[in-house]
Amino acid sequence: MSASPLVLPPVRLLPADDLAQLALAAPLLERALRLARWAAPHREVDAMGELLDDDLALAAVELGLVDADGDEVVEDGLAWTAQAWDVAVDTGLVSLEIPETAAEATQPGEAAGRAFPGETLDRVGKGDPHEILDLWLAAAESALAEAAAPDYDGLRDVLDDGDQVLLDEADWDPEEEAEFLDMALANLYALMAMDTAEGPTEPGAVPLPVLAASLVVPDEMEQPSDAVLEEVTEVMMRLDDHFRLLAPTGLLEYQPVDEALIEEEGEEGPGDAEDLDAEEISRYGMVRLTPLGVHGMRERLNDSGAEAPALGDLAEQPAAELLAALGGFPDHAARAEAELWLAGREQADAARELLAAGRGGDEEAPRRRLMAQQALAMLGPAAEPALREVLDDRELGGLARVWLAERGAADVPAPDAAMVFWLTIDTVAAQLGADAEESPELLRELVRDLVARHDGFFEAAWRVDHPATADVLEAMGRLHPDRGAAKDARKAAFKARSRTSR
CATH class of the missing domain: 1.10.10 (Arc Repressor Mutant, subunit A)
Structure with a gap:
């Protein structure tokens, strides 16, 4: 496959043992395996490694695609048999021995050499699920290549004058x-x-x-x-x-x-x-x-170069890698991945690692803190000491208070106004970017609610010492449905930029 810029949501994968059983039951691979065993001790093949007509018919009977009288049990039974044989050859389930002199001296359909069970058959017989899955993928690749090849019978269309279309003139790449x-x-x-x-x-x-x-x-x-x-x-x-x-x-x-x-x-x-x-x-x-x-x-x-993660890929990774990845996951997938990450850790240790990874003044930091907050929400009382340790931290104190308050913890100091507004700016900053395009109504509702709950919001907000203050206020000016509030937001953004440029 060609290089791809795709970034995809994570998928759930079955365990390798289960996938291997499915692979062995897939009709194409199952047929190829049966033909590889059937080939013992050897079968004659032509210069291209194809079975001779009589053996192809016997192989089709072996697979149950054709009955003993030569009648097809399955439509195109001989064609499916030939495909299974090709896969067996392509994947090494069957090995070929065709002398060069015989290949040059024979025509297609004439015996030129022999085929016999290959080393791949022995390896797969040991039952290693990863060997089986690699074999199945090779078989699938062979089938994909065949699917992209021209249908020669279909391309031999007959023109009105009875002449045939030449294959090299056909519109097929x-x-x-x-x-x-x-x-x-x-x-x-x-x-x-x-x-x-x-x-x-x-x-x-x-x-x-x-x-x-x-x-x-x-x-x-x-x-x-x-x-x-x-x-x-x-x-x-x-x-x-x-x-x-x-x-x-x-x-x-x-x-x-x-x-x-x-x-x-x-x-x-x-x-x-x-x-x-x-x-x-x-x-x-x-x-x-x-x-x-x-x-x-x-x-x-x-x-091919795409990012196609699976749930559980991050279970053993540091919290910083987890939070960076979760920011691009859909909500349900982010929760599932966080649960898998937390499952192998002590709650207090996990909380400390998440909090430490959430720190920073870079552009992605607000999103990391939001992901950390969502992961922390899955923890129980055992994590409380870790949250109390950051109550005085400017970047983490606000979310720590929210976590403790939601659990009815005692003796949680009230945040001062500076911390409230810092957390507010940080929360909106985390929601900007992709969310602004994908869920503009939800973000618009968040902005309207924040402004409604704080009298004089914009007069206080422009003073907040947060790297994203000006950007957040500009976004609020675009999103707020009230024209007056939107104008106040733009003025506040100008003040914030003027303050930081001094």
Whole structure:
């Protein structure tokens, strides 16, 4: 896969042992393993390493894809068998021995050498889950490469005059198709990761029109044009072909496009999906990555340069790394990751580490403190001594008082006005940035509430000795719905900048 700038929410992964069992049960790998064992002690192959016709038929019977009479039990049984054999060769489950002289002297389909069980089969037989997962991913990569290769039968379209289209003249670029398929699977992963990030439930299937639209419709386009909708339909049909081929890999589960629907609508797409109910949308195809597919795509994305974390990745990391990462996680994922981090630590020690990591006057510090506050909220009474230790700390004293007050702790000194306003500026600063774009209404409500609760808020706020004071006041001027308050905020921001520039 090509380098990608994607930064994705963390996903939940099954344990390696469970994933390995799923990998061994995936139809493509299961067939490849069976053929590798069936190949003992050896089978004849042609110069390309393909089985000869008679052995291919026997292999199909071995897999149960063709019966003893040569009738297909499964549609395209011989083709699926050939694919499984190719995967066995590509992954080293089967080794080839083809003398160079024989390869040069034989035609495709003629015996040129032999194939026999390879070393990979022995390694996988030892049951190491990571070996099994590496093998499965290699098998999936082989299938992905095949899916991006041209369909030679389909490309041999017959023209009106009876001449055939030459394959080298066909409009098919394997590299471009591989890139298209990679992007589709990356978008599917992203859509499912965002779905998972919203709650603990397993993500559902993604409608094929939604996935196709993610590849075609520009983010800024509110209402797709007819031309764009037509392109979405074309992409849907391309994806339909690919996903049918990829289903046996165990990478994804796919409900194909209803062929009757295509005939009814003359291959027209769903148009405005908002006008369709769930059952109607499902007829246009539904796809989801399996738990094994989530693992595989995460490996591929990380290898390509994307950031595709998994929940639990930060469990052994320092608090500073935890807080820096949580700032970019959706709320549910941030909570789940923090819980995993806290689970392996004594509460008081964890609190001290979080508080120390929250200190700082850099641009990201307010966000770190907000993440620290949310993680600290999961701790119980055993953490209280650590919170009391920072009551006089300018940066941490305010959030420590909030934590103690929420638990009804005794003898908590009231904060002075300077600490209240410092904490207020810090809280708004933590919410700016991505949150301002993603949840402007929530941030606007926070600003309005803060101003309403403090008489003369802006007159006091511009004096706060916080690195983000001027930026926060400028943002409040943009966000506050009351024109008078917004004007006061802008004046206060000007005063704050004038004070710090002296």
